[in-house]
Amino acid sequence: MKSIVEQLDPIFKPKSIAILGASNTPGKWGYLMVDRPLKTGYSGAIYPVNPKKGDILGLRTYQSILDIPDQVDLAVVTAPAANSPQLMRECVEKGVKGAVLIPGGFAEVGSEGKALQDEVVRIAREGRIRFVGPNGMGIWSASGQLNLCFEQAPKPGPIAFISQSGTFGGYLSQIASARGYGLSKFISIGNQADLTASEYLEYLAEDQDTKAIVFYMEGFRDGRRFFHLAREVIGKKPIIIYKGGSTGAGARATLSHTASLAGCEEVFEGMCRQVGLIRAQEAAQSFEMAEALVGQPLPKGKRVGIMGSGGQGVVTADACASLGLEVPEFDAETTRSLKELLPPHAPPATNPVDFAGSYRTALEEASVTEKLLSLDYIDGVITNVPISPMVWGLKPASAGTTDPVSNSFKAATQGTEMFASLPKKYNKPVICLRFRRVDNDPVVDILRQAGIPAYDIPEQCARAMHALVKYAEAREHGES
Amino acid sequence: MKSIVEQLDPIFKPKSIAILGASNTPGKWGYLMVDRPLKTGYSGAIYPVNPKKGDILGLRTYQSILDIPDQVDLAVVTAPAANSPQLMRECVEKGVKGAVLIPGGFAEVGSEGKALQDEVVRIAREGRIRFVGPNGMGIWSASGQLNLCFEQAPKPGPIAFISQSGTFGGYLSQIASARGYGLSKFISIGNQADLTASEYLEYLAEDQDTKAIVFYMEGFRDGRRFFHLAREVIGKKPIIIYKGGSTGAGARATLSHTASLAGCEEVFEGMCRQVGLIRAQEAAQSFEMAEALVGQPLPKGKRVGIMGSGGQGVVTADACASLGLEVPEFDAETTRSLKELLPPHAPPATNPVDFAGSYRTALEEASVTEKLLSLDYIDGVITNVPISPMVWGLKPASAGTTDPVSNSFKAATQGTEMFASLPKKYNKPVICLRFRRVDNDPVVDILRQAGIPAYDIPEQCARAMHALVKYAEAREHGES
Numbered sequence: 001m002k003s004i005v006e007q008l009d010p011i012f013k014p015k016s017i018a019i020l021g022a023s024n025t026p027g028k029w030g031y032l033m034v035d036r037p038l039k040t041g042y043s044g045a046i047y048p049v050n051p052k053k054g055d056i057l058g059l060r061t062y063q064s065i066l067d068i069p070d071q072v073d074l075a076v077v078t079a080p081a082a083n084s085p086q087l088m089r090e091c092v093e094k095g096v097k098g099a100v101l102i103p104g105g106f107a108e109v110g111s112e113g114k115a116l117q118d119e120v121v122r123i124a125r126e127g128r129i130r131f132v133g134p135n136g137m138g139i140w141s142a143s144g145q146l147n148l149c150f151e152q153a154p155k156p157g158p159i160a161f162i163s164q165s166g167t168f169g170g171y172l173s174q175i176a177s178a179r180g181y182g183l184s185k186f187i188s189i190g191n192q193a194d195l196t197a198s199e200y201l202e203y204l205a206e207d208q209d210t211k212a213i214v215f216y217m218e219g220f221r222d223g224r225r226f227f228h229l230a231r232e233v234i235g236k237k238p239i240i241i242y243k244g245g246s247t248g249a250g251a252r253a254t255l256s257h258t259a260s261l262a263g264c265e266e267v268f269e270g271m272c273r274q275v276g277l278i279r280a281q282e283a284a285q286s287f288e289m290a291e292a293l294v295g296q297p298l299p300k301g302k303r304v305g306i307m308g309s310g311g312q313g314v315v316t317a318d319a320c321a322s323l324g325l326e327v328p329e330f331d332a333e334t335t336r337s338l339k340e341l342l343p344p345h346a347p348p349a350t351n352p353v354d355f356a357g358s359y360r361t362a363l364e365e366a367s368v369t370e371k372l373l374s375l376d377y378i379d380g381v382i383t384n385v386p387i388s389p390m391v392w393g394l395k396p397a398s399a400g401t402t403d404p405v406s407n408s409f410k411a412a413t414q415g416t417e418m419f420a421s422l423p424k425k426y427n428k429p430v431i432c433l434r435f436r437r438v439d440n441d442p443v444v445d446i447l448r449q450a451g452i453p454a455y456d457i458p459e460q461c462a463r464a465m466h467a468l469v470k471y472a473e474a475r476e477h478g479e480s
Numbered sequence: 481m482k483s484i485v486e487q488l489d490p491i492f493k494p495k496s497i498a499i500l501g502a503s504n505t506p507g508k509w510g511y512l513m514v515d516r517p518l519k520t521g522y523s524g525a526i527y528p529v530n531p532k533k534g535d536i537l538g539l540r541t542y543q544s545i546l547d548i549p550d551q552v553d554l555a556v557v558t559a560p561a562a563n564s565p566q567l568m569r570e571c572v573e574k575g576v577k578g579a580v581l582i583p584g585g586f587a588e589v590g591s592e593g594k595a596l597q598d599e600v601v602r603i604a605r606e607g608r609i610r611f612v613g614p615n616g617m618g619i620w621s622a623s624g625q626l627n628l629c630f631e632q633a634p635k636p637g638p639i640a641f642i643s644q645s646g647t648f649g650g651y652l653s654q655i656a657s658a659r660g661y662g663l664s665k666f667i668s669i670g671n672q673a674d675l676t677a678s679e680y681l682e683y684l685a686e687d688q689d690t691k692a693i694v695f696y697m698e699g700f701r702d703g704r705r706f707f708h709l710a711r712e713v714i715g716k717k718p719i720i721i722y723k724g725g726s727t728g729a730g731a732r733a734t735l736s737h738t739a740s741l742a743g744c745e746e747v748f749e750g751m752c753r754q755v756g757l758i759r760a761q762e763a764a765q766s767f768e769m770a771e772a773l774v775g776q777p778l779p780k781g782k783r784v785g786i787m788g789s790g791g792q793g794v795v796t797a798d799a800c801a802s803l804g805l806e807v808p809e810f811d812a813e814t815t816r817s818l819k820e821l822l823p824p825h826a827p828p829a830t831n832p833v834d835f836a837g838s839y840r841t842a843l844e845e846a847s848v849t850e851k852l853l854s855l856d857y858i859d860g861v862i863t864n865v866p867i868s869p870m871v872w873g874l875k876p877a878s879a880g881t882t883d884p885v886s887n888s889f890k891a892a893t894q895g896t897e898m899f900a901s902l903p904k905k906y907n908k909p910v911i912c913l914r915f916r917r918v919d920n921d922p923v924v925d926i927l928r929q930a931g932i933p934a935y936d937i938p939e940q941c942a943r944a945m946h947a948l949v950k951y952a953e954a955r956e957h958g959e960s
Contacts, residue, residue, distance in 0.1 A: 165794070174917060175936065216791060246798050246802075247797065249798065249801040249806075281939075282938075284937055311649070311696060318730030435651055437654060459761075
C-alpha cells in the first residue's frame with residue numbers, strides 16, 4: 001500500500017491539474033478554480049474541462065478529462081454534486097491520482113446526499129483516488145504556489161492550517177496573512193467523505209514545508225485515531241487546536257453547521273492536556289503561538305525573565321503568572337550586575353526589570369537580555385523589540401553609501417543582529433513586544449528572520465511563552 | 481470652595497501655558513513640551529520660560545514666569561525636582577491656576593524626595609494651584625488640541641484614558657490610536673502628589689467631551705473614595721479598568737514601579753462587580769469595549785442573536801456563552817420567516833443564523849438583522865460588517881457623477897445606511913465583525929459614524945456585548 005505521502009503528494013504537489021466544470025463566468029467556482037492558480041503563478045499545467053466548447057481565460061478547454069493528452073495528477077471538481085459519480089469514474093479511467101471536490105449537496109443535506117457521497121467514495125476507493133471535501137472551499141499549497149482557494153494567495157510560510165469550516169477558515173487565513181504569518185498549506189476539509197483530519201495530520205507530520213500544524217475543528221469523526229496520532233506527531237511538530245462548539249450554544253450550532261457532535265468540553269480538554277495539544281482560545285491566537293513554536297528554542301522549564309517599562313513589566317508578569325509560569329526573583333549578585341546595564345534613575349533590578357521609560361539602544365537591550373538568558377534559573381525571556389533606528393530619524397542606507405546617518409543606521413541594526421543571535425547562543429527562547437511601534441520597521445524584519453516573534457500586546461507574549469513551555473513539557477513527557 | 485470643574489478646567493482647557501525649564505535641545509522634556517503643543521496646533525498662547533536668554537522654537541522666552549505680561553492658566557514644569565518649590569512659589573505669585581509636573585526625583589526615590597514632594601504640595605495648596613504629577617509623562621486634552629505628552633497627537637474622540645504608568649500609558653494610547661479609537665483626554669497621573677485618580681474621575685464625569693473613562697491602575701491611594709465615587713459616576717458614564725498587579729509576580733513589580741500596594745485581587749474584583757466597573761483582561765480590550773459602550777444602546781437583558789458564516793457563528797456563540805450571555809433558540813415562526821431571507825442552500829435558521837458562506841448585500845444583511853432585533857426575546861445582535869461594495873470592484877463616486885458604477889456603489893452604501901439605522905430604531909445594540917476585510921472601507925466609516933463597532937475577531941464582539949450587558953445591569957442596579 002502506498003504511504004500517506006505518496007497518496008497525498010499528488011493533491012498538494014501536483015504537476016498538472018484539471019478543473020472539471022470550468023467556467024467563463026466570473027465569480028463561479030468553475031471560473032475561480034482556473035483563475036486563482038493562474039494568477040498565483042502555479043508552476044504546473046492547468047487544464048480546464050467543460051463539455052461546451054470555447055477557451056477559458058486563454059487556456060484550451062477540453063470536453064472531457066479523457067481528452068487531455070497529458071497525465072493529470074489532480075482533478076478539481078466544481079460541477080454540481082449529481083455529476084460527481086460520473087466525473088469520478090472518468091478520473092479513475094484517466095489515471096488521476098487525487099481530487100478536490102468543491103460542491104455541496106452531499107451528506108450535509110440529508111440521506112439522499114449521503115447516498116451520493118457514499119457512491120463517490122466507493123468509486124474513488126476502487127480507483128485509488130484520495131480526495132478532499134466535498135462541501136469545502138478548496139486548498140492552498142505553497143509548494144508550486146497552488147492556490148485553489150483564496151482571492152489572494154497567502155504568504156508562503158511554515159504553518160499548515162486545516163479547517164473544518166470553509167468560509168470561516170478563509171477568514172482565519174486572512175487574519176493570519178494580515179498579521180504576517182505564512183502558510184505552507186490550507187485545507188478546507190469539508191465533509192471528510194474520504195480524507196479525514198487524522199490523515200491530513202499524518203501527511204503534514206511528514207511535510208518538509210510544515211513546521212507547525214493549526215486546526216479549526218468542531219468535532220472529530222475519528223477522535224480516538226486523531227489523538228493517538230497526535231501524540232506521535234508532537235514528537236516532531238507542535239499542533240494547535242482552535243475548537244468550535246465548546247459550550248452548549250456553540251455545540252448546537254456545530255450540529256447544523258458541520259453535523260459534528262462537538263463532544264464534551266471537559267473530555268476534549270482532558271485529551272488535549274494528556275496528548276500535549278495546545279489550545280487557542282481566540283481566533284488569532286493559533287497563529288500567534290505557532291510563530292513562537294516555529295522559530296524559538298524550547299525552554300527547559302517555566303521560569304521567565306521579563307524586561308519592560310513600568311506597567312509593561314507588571315502586566316507581563318501578571319499574564320505569565322496567570323498562565324502558571326514562574327517569574328523568579330533575582331539573586332543579589334544579578335541585581336548588582338544589572339545596575340551597571342540600566343539607566344541611573346531605574347529602580348533596583350528585580351524581575352521584571354524596569355527600564356524606567358528610557359530609550360535603549362539595541363546593544364543596551366541585548367546586554368540586559370543576555371544577562372538574563374545566562375542565569376541558570378531563567379528558562380526564557382520576554383522583552384521589547386529593540387528600538388528602531390527610525391525612532392531617531394535614521395534611515396536605511398543605500399548600497400555603498402558613506403553617509404554618516406546611514407552608517408549609524410547600520411550600527412544600530414547591527415545591535416539588533418547581536419540581539420537576534422541570543423536565543424541560539426543560549427538555546428533559550430526570546431519573545432518580544434512591539435512597544436514603540438514603527439511602520440515598516442527593519443528591526444522587526446531582522447527579528448522575524450531569526451525566528452523571534454514580535455507581538456502587539458503583552459498578554460500575547462505571555463501566551464507564546466506558555467505555548468513553548470507546554471510544548472516542551474509534552475515533548476519531554478513523550479520521550480520519557 | 482471651587483467645584484472640581486473650576487479647579488481642573490485650567491489644566492485641561494487652558495487659554496495659555498508656560499513651560500518652566502523650556503529648552504532648545506531636541507529630545508529634552510523642556511523642548512518637547514514646547515514643540516508638541518506647537519506642532520499639534522494648540523489653540524492658546526505658549527510661553528517658554530528659561531533663565532538663559534534666547535528664543536525657543538521661534539517663541540519669545542521669558543527668564544521667569546513673573547516676566548510674562550499676560551495671565552498664565554497652566555504651568556508645565558520640566559525643570560529638575562530640586563527647583564520645583566521655588567518655581568511653584570513663583571507660579572502662586574503669578575496667579576497660575578494649574579500645573580503639570582513632569583520630573584521624577586520625588587516620593588518615588590525615597591524619604592528625601594518625599595519631603596520635597598510634600599513641600600511642593602504645601603506651597604501649591606496654599607496658593608490654590610492643583611497639579612498633575614510629578615513623575616509622569618504629561619497630559620493630552622482634545623479640547624484646544626493641548627498635546628503635552630505624545631510624539632504624535634492622538635485622534636480626538638470620546639474616551640478619556642487615565643494611566644498610573646507613564647511609558648506604558650503612552651504605549652496603550654498608541655495601541656488605541658492604531659486601532660482608530662479617539663481620546664478626549666490622556667492623563668499620566670504620576671505620583672498623584674496632589675490630584676488623585678478619584679479627582680480625575682470626578683472631573684471626567686462632568687466633562688462634556690468624555691463618554692467613557694478608561695483606567696490603567698496598579699493600586700489606589702484612596703480606594704474607598706474611588707469606588708464610592710465610581711458608583712455614582714457609572715450612572716452617567718461607563719468606567720473600564722485594566723489593572724496591573726493582579727498576581728503575586730505582578731504585585732511585586734507594582735511595588736517597585738509605582739510604590740503601589742496592588743491589594744488583594746479577590747477584594748478588587750469583588751469591588752468592581754459590586755460597583756459595576758468593567759474590567760479589561762488585556763491591553764487593548766479597554767478601548768475595544770469603550771467603543772461599544774460609547775456608541776450603542778444598552779441591552780435590556782443578556783439574550784444575544786448571532787449571524788455569521790458557519791464556524792463564525794459557532795465560535796461567537798461559544799464566546800457569548802462562556803461570558804454568561806444567552807443565545808436563545810428561535811421559535812418556529814421565526815425560523816420560517818427567516819427562511820425567505822436566507823440563501824436557498826442555508827440550513828434551517830437557528831441561533832446563530834448561518835449565511836452558509838454566501839455573499840450578502842447590505843440590504844439582505846439588514847433584513848435579517850432587523851428580523852432578529854424585532855424579536856422580544858433578543859436583546860442585542862452580533863453580525864458581520866455588511867460586505868463592502870469594494871469587494872465587487874465598485875468604487876466611491878466623485879461628486880455629481882452619473883457613472884453607473886458609482887451609482888451602484890451609492891446604492892450599496894445606502895443599504896449600509898439602512899443597516900446602520902437599526903440600533904436606534906429598535907433601541908438595541910448591534911456589534912459587527914469585519915469578516916471580509918477591505919482596506920479603507922467606506923462601509924466601516926458609515927458604521928462607526930453610527931456608533932456601531934467593527935471588530936477583527938469574533939471573541940472581541942462577544943466581549944463588547946458582554947460589556948454592554950454588564951454596564952446595563954450596573955446602571956439598573958444603581959437606579960433601583
